[in-house]
Amino acid sequence: MASHLIKRSFSVSTISHAGQVIKVPIQVHGIEGRYASALYTAAHRSNKLDQVEKDLKNVRDVYQSNAKFKDFVLDPTLKAVKKKAAVDAIGSKLGLAKESVNFLGVLAENGRLNKLESVVSSFESIMRAHRGELFVQITSAEPLSNSHQQQISEALGKLTKSGQKLTITYAVKPSIVGGLVVTIGDKYVDLSIASRIKKYTDVLQTAV
CATH class of the missing domain: 3.40.30 (Glutaredoxin)
Structure with a gap:
């Protein structure tokens, strides 16, 4: 189910863009790596890699510094639809790029917000290889x-x-x-x- 939603919202590994094939520069393993790779291809397609990287760092900073937000992210009893609505609102408040908001929404829908920190770390690894x-x-x-x-x-x-x-x-x-x-x-x-x-x-x- 999770992989289906990733494929529906993002390209998992490569995307045809202006006649070119976008490849993730390194393979990052685990579910975190799959989500991070999907985000990389989506952000690359929109020429928003730097913005998305900055967005994820901002979200992680909030996660690490705001106890209420952290509890919300880790709460397994909250329904996915409520989490998605909440991250949409947070994304708007923080001024995140559309790609970043959409991605956080996918994490919420798939019940993977608890992987937020590790997904951000995986994305940073990909971006380091990209540079x-x-x-x-x-x-x-x-x-x-x-x-x-x-x-x-x-x-x-x-x-x-x-x-x-x-x-x-x-x-x-x-x-x-x-x-x-x-x-x-x-x-x-x-x-x-x-x-x-x-x-x-x-x-x-x-x-x-």
Whole structure:
């Protein structure tokens, strides 16, 4: 049902536009990726990519700063028709582009407003690829030293293509215990100790 509505309202992967085929620059996985990709093609068709990106950031800011709006988005008891009417009103108040309002309406109709933050993140990943940026997130169990960050930056710099901008962000997540979790564009590499422990545990449970 959800994929049907996405296809009806947006093109999922490509759209014929002025004799050209619009392709999403990277593949983003999951339901969030499907919605973000559909929005990218729709916004590209209307030449509203920058505006839509700005709109989504504004909506996310409201979501993160306004407790009532966040509760509304996450409330599973509200009917889709009420949520759609509400996001239409919010879109008008914020001065969002038609493409942005329509997209939020599709999320509401499909009961996917609770995916708002992850959809916005997926759309941002697509837009970074659209601009020729290589976005890398490094997650470690504890903060990395400046020397370690420098080594990582130099190593990743060798992977970038000519003219490609490298952006690296660092996050700390103690639950991974040790090692690193590396996200490069739409690729994900889990080098954490926690993942190794889980693999060993799964093997032991299978053997018992």
